[in-house]
Amino acid sequence: QQPVQSPQAVILREGEDAVINCSSSKALYSVHWYRQKHGEAPVFLMILLKGGEQKGHDKISASFNEKKQQSSLYLTASQLSYSGTYFCGTGTSYGKLTFGQGTILTVHP
Amino acid sequence: NAGVTQTPKFRVLKTGQSMTLLCAQDMNHEYMYWYRQDPGMGLRLIHYSVGEGTTAKGEVPDGYNVSRLKKQNFLLGLESAAPSQTSVYFCASSYTRRTRIPEGYFGAGTRLSVL
Numbered sequence: 001q002q003p004v005q006s007p008q009a010v011i012l013r014e015g016e017d018a019v020i021n022c023s024s025s026k027a028l029y030s031v032h033w034y035r036q037k038h039g040e041a042p043v044f045l046m047i048l049l050k051g052g053e054q055k056g057h058d059k060i061s062a063s064f065n066e067k068k069q070q071s072s073l074y075l076t077a078s079q080l081s082y083s084g085t086y087f088c089g090t091g092t093s094y095g096k097l098t099f100g101q102g103t104i105l106t107v108h109p
Numbered sequence: 110n111a112g113v114t115q116t117p118k119f120r121v122l123k124t125g126q127s128m129t130l131l132c133a134q135d136m137n138h139e140y141m142y143w144y145r146q147d148p149g150m151g152l153r154l155i156h157y158s159v160g161e162g163t164t165a166k167g168e169v170p171d172g173y174n175v176s177r178l179k180k181q182n183f184l185l186g187l188e189s190a191a192p193s194q195t196s197v198y199f200c201a202s203s204y205t206r207r208t209r210i211p212e213g214y215f216g217a218g219t220r221l222s223v224l
Contacts, residue, residue: 001168002151002153002168032213034213034215040217041199041215041216041217041218042152042199042201042215043215044212044213044214044215047212047213087151087152089152089213094159095139095140095157095159095204096154096157096165096167097140097142097154097157097201097203097213098154098167098168099144099151099152099153099154100151101149101150101151102151102152
């Protein structure tokens with residue numbers, strides 16, 4: 001079952017912040033975040049494992065709430081290069097990795 | 110270090126034809142995945158494998174078969190292609206027993222059109 005992402009699309013001006021949410025109806029073992037530029041393959045951003053943590057990658061960070069079965073991706077002071085489609089993937093302990101429908105992020109100058 | 114390599118990059122099939130997509134990774138990853146991507150549908154899991162000789166169904170397995178005879182290769186087969194299988198196919202791999210870090214890598218994708 002695919003995780004659900006919200007919002008479906010976000011439009012920002014450079015320097016603004018954004019939050020992308022990912023929720024699952026099943027207990028989460030791991031959450032994976034990827035970014036895909038148009039016509040390219042998805043690129044790994046970060047993974048959060050069960051056990052609770054918040055990770056950062058430049059000005060992009062993420063949190064993982066096991067109780068609520070949710071994860072959020074935080075983009076701070078957005079740059080033009082942040083534009084793309086963001087996917088969250090939810091992993092099970094036995095290796096299955098399922099992705100949501102994606103969130104389209106557009107950053108304007 | 111090539112990462113994840115998919116072949117072919119493009120293919121046009123006629124309805125009813127068969128073909129095999131090859132995915133190869135050189136990172137000694139345990140897990141490998143096949144996804145299809147259609148507009149507005151995100152990445153949908155077709156089949157996956159958690160080790161050499163193992164395969165499991167994903168969310169949309171019908172019409173596809175897979176094999177993982179060697180750890181580095183994961184093959185996706187279409188026995189009798191249908192227009193509904195027109196899509197972009199991505200292979201991905203992740204997880205090594207040594208590092209236990211399941212970061213993932215995707216191949217560049219295969220654009221398949223079935224006429």
